[in-house]
Amino acid sequence: MAVTPPGADVNPDRYEVVIGLEVHAQLRTRSKMFCGCPTRFGAPPNSQTCPVCQGMPGVLPVVNRRAVEFGIRTALAFHCRVNAACRFARKHYYYPDMPKNYQISQYEEPLAEDGFLEVDVDGSSRAIGIQRLHLEEDVGKLLHEGTIETAKASLVDFNRSGVPLMETVSRPELRSPEEAAAYLRAFRAIVVYLDVCDGNMEEGSLRCDANVSLRPRGAAELGTKVEIKNLNSFRNVERALKFEVARQTAALAVDERIVQETRLWDADREVTRSMRSKEYAHDYRYFPEPDLVPLQIDRRWVEEIRAELPELPRARRQRFVSRYGLSLSTSDILTHHGPLADYFEAAVTEFPDAKAVSNWILSEFLRVLAGGDERVLSMKVPPRNLAGLLRLIADGTISGKIAKDVFSTMVDTGEDAPTIVRREGLTQVADEAVLDGIIDAVMAANPKAIEDFKRGKTAAKKALVGQVMKATGGKANPALVDRLLEDKLSKIQT
Amino acid sequence: MYQPIHELTDAYRRADLTPTAVAEAYLARIDALDGRLGAYLTVVRDEALAAARESELRWRAGAPLGPLDGAPVALKDVLCTRGVRTTCGSKMLESFVPPYDATVVERLRAAGAVILGKTNMDEFAMGSSTEHSAFHPTRNPWDLARVPGGSSGGSAAAVAGGLAAGGFGSDTGGSIRQPAAFCGVVGMKPTYGRVSRYGLVALASSLDQVGPFARDVRDAALLLGAVAGHDRRDATCIQAPVPDYGAELSKGVAGLTLGLPDEYFIDGMDPDVERAMESRTRAAGFGAEVKRRIMLGTYALSAGYYDAYYGKAQSVRTLVRREFAAAFARVDLIVAPTTPNVAFKHGEKEDPLSMYLNDVFTIPGNLAGIPGISVPCGFSVTGLPIGLQVLGRPLDEPRLLRAAYAYEQATPWRSRRPELT
Numbered sequence: 001m002a003v004t005p006p007g008a009d010v011n012p013d014r015y016e017v018v019i020g021l022e023v024h025a026q027l028r029t030r031s032k033m034f035c036g037c038p039t040r041f042g043a044p045p046n047s048q049t050c051p052v053c054q055g056m057p058g059v060l061p062v063v064n065r066r067a068v069e070f071g072i073r074t075a076l077a078f079h080c081r082v083n084a085a086c087r088f089a090r091k092h093y094y095y096p097d098m099p100k101n102y103q104i105s106q107y108e109e110p111l112a113e114d115g116f117l118e119v120d121v122d123g124s125s126r127a128i129g130i131q132r133l134h135l136e137e138d139v140g141k142l143l144h145e146g147t148i149e150t151a152k153a154s155l156v157d158f159n160r161s162g163v164p165l166m167e168t169v170s171r172p173e174l175r176s177p178e179e180a181a182a183y184l185r186a187f188r189a190i191v192v193y194l195d196v197c198d199g200n201m202e203e204g205s206l207r208c209d210a211n212v213s214l215r216p217r218g219a220a221e222l223g224t225k226v227e228i229k230n231l232n233s234f235r236n237v238e239r240a241l242k243f244e245v246a247r248q249t250a251a252l253a254v255d256e257r258i259v260q261e262t263r264l265w266d267a268d269r270e271v272t273r274s275m276r277s278k279e280y281a282h283d284y285r286y287f288p289e290p291d292l293v294p295l296q297i298d299r300r301w302v303e304e305i306r307a308e309l310p311e312l313p314r315a316r317r318q319r320f321v322s323r324y325g326l327s328l329s330t331s332d333i334l335t336h337h338g339p340l341a342d343y344f345e346a347a348v349t350e351f352p353d354a355k356a357v358s359n360w361i362l363s364e365f366l367r368v369l370a371g372g373d374e375r376v377l378s379m380k381v382p383p384r385n386l387a388g389l390l391r392l393i394a395d396g397t398i399s400g401k402i403a404k405d406v407f408s409t410m411v412d413t414g415e416d417a418p419t420i421v422r423r424e425g426l427t428q429v430a431d432e433a434v435l436d437g438i439i440d441a442v443m444a445a446n447p448k449a450i451e452d453f454k455r456g457k458t459a460a461k462k463a464l465v466g467q468v469m470k471a472t473g474g475k476a477n478p479a480l481v482d483r484l485l486e487d488k489l490s491k492i493q494t
Numbered sequence: 495m496y497q498p499i500h501e502l503t504d505a506y507r508r509a510d511l512t513p514t515a516v517a518e519a520y521l522a523r524i525d526a527l528d529g530r531l532g533a534y535l536t537v538v539r540d541e542a543l544a545a546a547r548e549s550e551l552r553w554r555a556g557a558p559l560g561p562l563d564g565a566p567v568a569l570k571d572v573l574c575t576r577g578v579r580t581t582c583g584s585k586m587l588e589s590f591v592p593p594y595d596a597t598v599v600e601r602l603r604a605a606g607a608v609i610l611g612k613t614n615m616d617e618f619a620m621g622s623s624t625e626h627s628a629f630h631p632t633r634n635p636w637d638l639a640r641v642p643g644g645s646s647g648g649s650a651a652a653v654a655g656g657l658a659a660g661g662f663g664s665d666t667g668g669s670i671r672q673p674a675a676f677c678g679v680v681g682m683k684p685t686y687g688r689v690s691r692y693g694l695v696a697l698a699s700s701l702d703q704v705g706p707f708a709r710d711v712r713d714a715a716l717l718l719g720a721v722a723g724h725d726r727r728d729a730t731c732i733q734a735p736v737p738d739y740g741a742e743l744s745k746g747v748a749g750l751t752l753g754l755p756d757e758y759f760i761d762g763m764d765p766d767v768e769r770a771m772e773s774r775t776r777a778a779g780f781g782a783e784v785k786r787r788i789m790l791g792t793y794a795l796s797a798g799y800y801d802a803y804y805g806k807a808q809s810v811r812t813l814v815r816r817e818f819a820a821a822f823a824r825v826d827l828i829v830a831p832t833t834p835n836v837a838f839k840h841g842e843k844e845d846p847l848s849m850y851l852n853d854v855f856t857i858p859g860n861l862a863g864i865p866g867i868s869v870p871c872g873f874s875v876t877g878l879p880i881g882l883q884v885l886g887r888p889l890d891e892p893r894l895l896r897a898a899y900a901y902e903q904a905t906p907w908r909s910r911r912p913e914l915t
Contacts, residue, residue, distance in 0.1 A: 051594045057587065057695040058574040059595060060728050092795075285795035287804055290699035291691075292729050 015214040015252065017245050018222055019180045020172035023187055024165050024207040025197040026138065032162035033137040034061030034104060039164075043204055045143075045157040053162035055099030063088075067135055067164035068295065069305060070196040071111045075133045076306050077190050080115030083295050086134075088289040097140040097156060102358070105167075106134035107286040109294070117170070117190070118314055119182045128183055129171035138163040166196070170224060172211065177241035181234050184208055189313040193338045201233050208237055212383045214248045215256070223248075224258040228272055230265045240265035244272050282315045316341055324354035324419060334358060343378050350387030360386060364407050381407070382413045389417035402426050402474055430477040432484065435468070438476070439484055442467045453489055461485060495523055495656035496911055498526075498709035499565040499716060502659060506553045506564050506867040513553065513564030516659075517546035517608050519567045524610065526659050527914060532632045533642075533652040535571050537611035538578055542566070545608045552606065561716045561740065563606030565691060568658035570646045571612040572619055573704070574693040575599055582695050583615040583627040583645075584894040585779055596693020598662060598704050598721045599726070605720040610658055613648025617768045618807045619669055619697040621645050622852040623660045625840060631841075632882035634676060635912040636878055640837040643673030645697075646707070650677040653707045655914050660717050666697045668856025670705045670833075671868035675832035675881020678910070680708045681857075683890045685720060686863035691723030699730075703862040710908055711869060715739035716892065734889055742892040743899040753825035785847065803909070811861045818862040822887045827897050831855055832868040832881030855883060865891050869898045870907040879907075 035052035052059040075082050089107035115130040140161040144151035168187070174180045188206060191197040198205050208231040213223035228244055231237045243265075248258055263272040288294075309316055311319070313335050320331035320341070335341045340361070347357045365386070369377050389406060392398045396420055398406065409420045421427055429435060442464060443450060452460035468481045497505075505511035521539055528534050549564035558564070574580050574592035576599075581587045595603065602609065616626040624632040624647025628735070632647045634640040635655035642651040646663025650673035653661045657821060663670040665683035674681020682705045689704045696702055706717035723736040780788065794803035821828060833855060844850045859866040864885055871882035882901065888893040 056574075056592060056593065056594070057580070058693040059584070060692050060730075062727060062729050087895070100531065284793065285797075286654045287795050287800070290730075291696075 006240045006275040011354075014216065015249060016217045016219075017175055017177075018213045018215060018225075019177070019241060020211040020225075021170045021180060021183060022209045022211070023168045023184065025074075025191050025199075025320075026165040026205040027067050027068045027166055027357050028198055029064055029070065031064060031066075033064050033067055033135065033164035034162055037162065041205075043159055045155070046159060048159045049161065052450060055101075055161075061088075061104055061289070063292060063295065064164060067166075068111070068297075069301075069408060070164070070194075071133060071135050071166050071238055072297070072305050073194050073309065074168070074191060075112030075115065076302070076309060077312055078112075078115035078117055078130050078133065078168070080112035080133055081108060082112045082297055083122070085109065085294050085297070086111045088135075088292045089286045090289050091136075092285045093394040095139070096154065097142050097161070097452055097482045098484045099158070099161070103136060103139065105136035105288055110134035111295075111297075117183060117186055119174075119186050120178060121176070121182045126173075126179070128173050128179075131169045131171050136167060137161070138165045144206065154312050159294075161332070167426055172213070172225075177238045180210060180241055183370070184234060184297070185238055186313070189336055191308055193312075204232065207232065210237065210244075211239060212241060212244045212248065212278075214245070214252060221352060224260050226258065226260065226272075227262045228265055229262060229275065230267075232267075233370035236265055236267050239267075239270060240272055243270065247272065265282050282488075293360055293448065302404045310338075313338075324348065324358070326354060326358055331356050331361065333362060339378070343383050345389075346383035350384050351390045351392065352395075356390055357386070360390060360407075364404060366413050368407070379409050381410050385410060385416045387489055392417050392421060394429060396430055396477060397421065398426055398428050399478060401478075402428070426475060428477045429472050429475045430480055432480070435472075435481060435484055438471050439464075439468055439481070439488060442471060443488065448487075450492065454492070463491060495707065496517065497659070499562065499659050499713045501907035502565060503558070503561055503563065504626070506549075506558070509553075513549040513608060514543065516564065517542050517566050517610070520610055520658065528657060529653060530633065530638060531635060531651055531655050531657065531914070533613055533648045533655065533657050534568070534611045535581055535583070535614050535627075535629055535648065536579060538609060541578070541610065542608050542610050545603075545606075549606050549608060549902035556792070559604065561719070561830060562602070562720050564608060565606075565719075566608045566610050566659045567602065568610050568613045568649050568652040568661040569599065569602075570615050570649050570661070570663045572615060572664050572695045572697075573599055573612075574664065574695070575609070575612065576844055578612065580695070581629070582619070582779070583617045583629065584784065585628045588628075589711075594693065596704075597690035597725045599693065602662075602719045607720070610652075613646075613658075613661065613663075615648055615663075616645035617784050618695070619645040619664060619702075620671055620783045620787055622668070622849055623838070623840075623843065624648060624651075624673070626781055628781055631710045631840060634722050634837045634878075635914045636678065637837065640839050640878070641676065641842075643833075643837060645669040645672045645673075646681075647676075649707050650679060650681065651710065652667040652672055653677070653679045654912060656911075659709065660713055662704060662717070662721075663707060664694055664697070664702055664704050665856075665860065666701045666703075667860050669882065670707065671832050671856050671859075671866055671883060672852060674707060674868040674893040675870075675879065675883075678873075678879030678881075678907070678912070680706075680709075680711055680714045680867065680869050680902075681881075682706055682714050682718060682867040682891075682894075683859065684722060684891060685732070686860075687730050687863045688722050688865070688889065688891065689718075690721075690723075690728040692725055692727040693713060703860075711816050711825075711867075711895060712740060712743060714867065714898075715743060715895050722891075732889070737892050739891060739895055742896055745892075745896050747897050747900040750827060750893060751825045752897070753821060753828045755821070755828060755830060778870035783846070814858050814861040817862070818858070818864060818885075826886070826890075826893060828885040829897075830883050830885070832883040836874045836876070836878040836880060859885050864888055865894050867894050867898050869902055871905065872907060873903070 028192045037048045086109045088104050090102040091105045092102045110132045112133040118125040138160050139155050140158040143155040188199040192199040210228045213225040215223040260273040264275045317331045317335040320326050334344050393403050406420050449460045565718045572582050573596045576595045579591045614627050614632045623641035625642035632642050632651050634642040646669045649661035649663045652658040654677035668703050670683050671683040681705050706714050706849045708714035724733045725731045866885045868881040868883050872880045
């Protein structure tokens with residue numbers, strides 16, 4: 001099992017890594033690319049199909065306008081040129097998940113071209129060129145009993161057949177696996193912000209193929225490229241590319257020729273393996289789809305879509321730094337998901353201490369969220385209620401520690417903080433007269449601690465504070481208790 | 495059995511005839527004659543009678559759905575029919591039962607037409623003789639030794655032989671007009687995009703059009719009117735409103751300029767050698783002509799050859815369009831023969847090229863996307879029908895029909911019948 005290819009003696013810096021990514025994003029349209037069937041994920045097999053997406057003889061495609069709009073929206077976010085006219089083409093190949101034996105895609109005249117995507121790696125940012133963005137249809141899904149090699153029969157689910165796909169091809173300008181992963185993360189953040197794709201790699205809403213080659217540093221010509229498929233998570237993209245770079249580096253070190261081919265990432269064994277050699281690659285026999293007329297894209301429509309573009313993740317991150325005085329890393333986490341950033345901004349409007357709000361979101365909110373959907377949690381604890389909780393801390397009504405318990409209750413019951421504090425009597429005890437009495441009682445009950453303190457064991461004071469907190473059910477104002485106790489102890493000593 | 499549809503519906507209105515009686519008579523005639531003619535691939539007796547009975551109730555209630563209510567029609571087996579197998583004349587689709595109706599079929603049902611069955615055709619509409627059906631050849635009602643033309647030969651033969659009152663076919667290079675000429679009936683290819691192609695199994699998407707076969711020009715106008723018009727399921731379908739074609743007919747031809755192009759009068763291309771019919775058994779799957787075209791298409795589109803073939807063909811099409819546009823700047827209609835010869839004998843044209851030449855007068859109309867109609871214009875010395883073709887500007891079906899109607903009313907040809915008993 002060649003997990004790590006040989007090549008310890010190879011100088012990896014001799015070569016420059018060249019990576020280009022092809023990302024397929026399923027568009028979140030309600031209906032399919034060329035028919036009216038719904039696109040919901042996870043429906044019973046073949047329940048969302050019709051003669052068109054089953055590829056029956058005689059059917060004709062009709063373009064989904066919404067999918068075109070989503071494509072344009074994304075193209076504009078990637079700074080692409082949206083072509084005034086584009087057309088669909090038939091791409092021919094044979095596979096049982098594609099009933100027509102051709103996929104309606106775009107070839108010579110794509111929807112948009114020549115854009116870029118800004119990517120941050122190790123604190124610096126680079127603009128990665130985007131060559132083209134086009135629309136096409138997804139294929140069905142094959143289900144094999146057991147493995148594809150041993151299954152007696154395979155089943156086809158055409159629910160996915162005809163779901164709109166947007167393919168975005170980067171230029172070969174990525175220079176490391178880390179950078180490729182960062183590109184994909186930035187890509188995902190943008191399409192999710194634009195609300196054109198749910199970005200769910202596990203469900204296959206976002207799929208990635210990579211072209212990898214190596215060339216001697218300084219060389220102008222590209223080396224022989226290898227295409228890697230089946231990169232269905234950010235982690236896999238980075239790992240597969242690392243493996244492939246190492247494999248090619250090792251091969252070049254012993255003067256082995258790199259074969260132009262398609263390799264499949266085997267996530268279990270953590271290797272790429274050869275799928276088919278490009279020498280036998282398909283001739284797709286593209287030709288303009290005669291059942292569809294060329295698509296004329298109205299300039300005014302494009303400008304309308306441009307005007308409605310939301311603030312994108314990088315711009316928002318920058319604004320969080322400058323406007324709220326947050327650190328870049330905090331801003332990065334907050335702005336990565338649009339809904340989280342929305343939540344933050346809504347809470348800050350109610351409670352203008354941005355640092356306190358962000359601290360609570362980054363700690364308690366994300367802890368309770370535990371990778372779930374922000375929208376669900378924000379329904380239980382709307383931003384207004386988080387702000388209400390923070391106000392109670394700020395005005396000394398409750399301690400930070402009690403606040404965490406209150407937050408948990410808020411998540412469970414959906415009530416606001418004052419209601420919970422009132423009902424459970426959690427208001428902080430900050431009355432000196434009350435605390436005086438409690439402290440005296442605690443001191444009287446713990447003569448040993450007093451003795452220890454007198455002998456110079458300062459830790460004894462902490463134990464006494466703890467006793468006072470316990471006696472007040474955690475409601476005593478810790479700072480006040482500390483000061484009062486300090487006073488009393490210092491009197492004893494003298 | 496030779497009454498046109500508009501006479502049948504007149505009789506329904508007067509209660510001289512009922513749709514059920516007419517459907518029964520047609521089905522009986524199919525039973526009696528189609529064994530020899532081979533026009534049909536599938537006859538839907540029960541459905542036809544059920545539709546006829548419903549039509550009869552509507553006529554009796556004085557509320558027919560329109561001028562086609564109760565009209566017995568035949569559909570080329572390239573049009574998808576819900577629940578009724580649609581073979582395209584191929585073993586490949588021998589058991590294909592579409593779960594949906596083609597738009598044309600849907601509209602015919604909505605108009606009350608009684609569908610008798612599905613008619614024979616050259617496999618996937620690739621042919622000009624209906625000999626290349628995977629099931630059986632169709633014979634010409636005027637001479638059973640001859641072909642009915644094709645690829646919509648089944649519908650043409652059914653209408654000509656009195657096995658249907660009207661019919662539908664598809665025309666990619668002449669597949670309606672040529673068999674109409676060979677069988678002595680009216681056949682029309684509308685403007686590209688005038689009739690929805692949804693549910694028509696494609697031969698060449700940018701050339702295919704569905705169109706009617708009829709006893710006379712008035713029927714052709716009625717049949718076209720029932721199926722024409724925009725369909726949101728076909729992106730290439732034209733949005734223009736549909737005129738009342740029937741009402742146009744009587745407007746006459748005064749003031750119309752007709753052109754007779756020299757290019758359509760060429761030396762006879764009939765081969766002088768009649769080849770013996772080669773018996774051929776077809777394995778399941780595609781027939782020889784289909785395979786030939788698949789290979790041609792595959793080759794023409796392969797990497798590096800695209801420009802030389804597909805690209806070149808596109809340029810030629812543009813030239814043909816321009817030439818027609820230039821001609822229509824000077825004349826309103828172009829009149830020409832439909833075919834260079836009359837119906838030939840079965841097996842006569844074994845050479846694919848000479849078969850393709852049969853479409854030489856009709857295919858330019860498809861390339862240009864313009865409408866064309868073939869009307870009977872006489873008989874050869876051997877008693878075989880000859881067709882006259884009228885071509886018009888895009889969407890100018892009304893003038894096309896007016897000219898064809900005027901010609902038909904002025905000539906005696908439609909009264910002659912094939913001797914088929």
